Amino acid sequence: MGESGSKISTLSLAILGLIAQRPGSGYDIRKVFATTPMGSFSSSPGAIYPALKRLEKNGWVRGEIQNEGMLRPKQVFSLTDEGKRALRERLLLPVTRDDIIWNLDGLILRFAFMELVVGREATLQFLHQYQREAESYVESLERTREEMKAQMNTSANLALEHGIESYRMNADWAKRGIKAFEALKG
């Protein structure tokens, strides 16, 4: 299936990243989502098992059945070469303003997997892009605030400020991340 470029959901990316770190069953993935602060993914079986099936159909993961012939086969999934390629491809995608606005969680998720999957250089590049886009969005929000200051009540204004501060914090975080990675063995 050459459709490596197709879009995938955040949940699918999360699953791909998790089993890239270490192969595991659907239940293992559910446990991670249920017990760690990883993203905000539902650990519901109705989400995870179908997602695993889709990934398998895509040729990105392969399930190895543990107990042959049993009614409830336990399956341990691992990444195929194609799956590794697909994951890498998605982690290397440029950071766009749209991502920053509509899919910030997805970006942090990508980041969490980057060091292991695409290495230090690419991670640094990601952080630089992230910082740049966050800062540019802060500027545009500040312009909006100036323009609309008059017509906004206290809470609408505070809500807008929430956005500004949030993206400022994100830019700062990226800056600190850059330092941390630069300090890492070159």
Add this chain to the structure above:
Amino acid sequence: MGESGSKISTLSLAILGLIAQRPGSGYDIRKVFATTPMGSFSSSPGAIYPALKRLEKNGWVRGEIQNEGMLRPKQVFSLTDEGKRALRERLLLPVTRDDIIWNLDGLILRFAFMELVVGREATLQFLHQYQREAESYVESLERTREEMKAQMNTSANLALEHGIESYRMNADWAKRGIKAFEALKG
């Protein structure tokens, strides 16, 4: 329809809040979503018109047809009394930890409408709850970091710190919001 307590999507809440501020057409709502930093809602007609229909079926909004007999009737929607009640009800819901984790955007959206719809006292109460839950979640994330520090690589650790800083910022924002509202005429 007495199902005022039923759950509604963030998009529906956003629409309800918008037309609470001033009645408008589906197109007006689309414009707001497309041109202001309000939430992160798609302005796609396939989302908004069906949502308006659902709200109308619920008895929460009423559309007044502008040009009788035409093929494409322009409709201006306004809140019904039931709609006002339903909106108020949802804005007054307590801030839970689950909201903070899974639906922070929804909370900010609620906040943006609060001053107008439920007034200063309720807004202040909301902000206090928000601050408390954000701070408590920061503490729990910090505990997680201590526990997992050893087993995490640089990027996973930074991703966790992103969460910590983000919620700290949220707590600070709420604190500032409280001051701003307390400064308002009592």
Add this chain to the structure above:
DNA sequence: AATTTCATGTAACCAGTTACATGATTCA
């Protein structure tokens, strides 16, 4: 006259939610 903007909608699709269902294993 042609293009843009205003304005409303539908149909096919898809992923996630909720609720239900089943069975194996471990431990009290």
Add this chain to the structure above:
DNA sequence: TGAATCATGTAACTGGTTACATGAAATT
């Protein structure tokens, strides 16, 4: 042996996405 946990799944539903379709009004 009964309860909790491990473990996998499905079916119905819902809401949002994408893409398409239509037409009126305003602008160039």
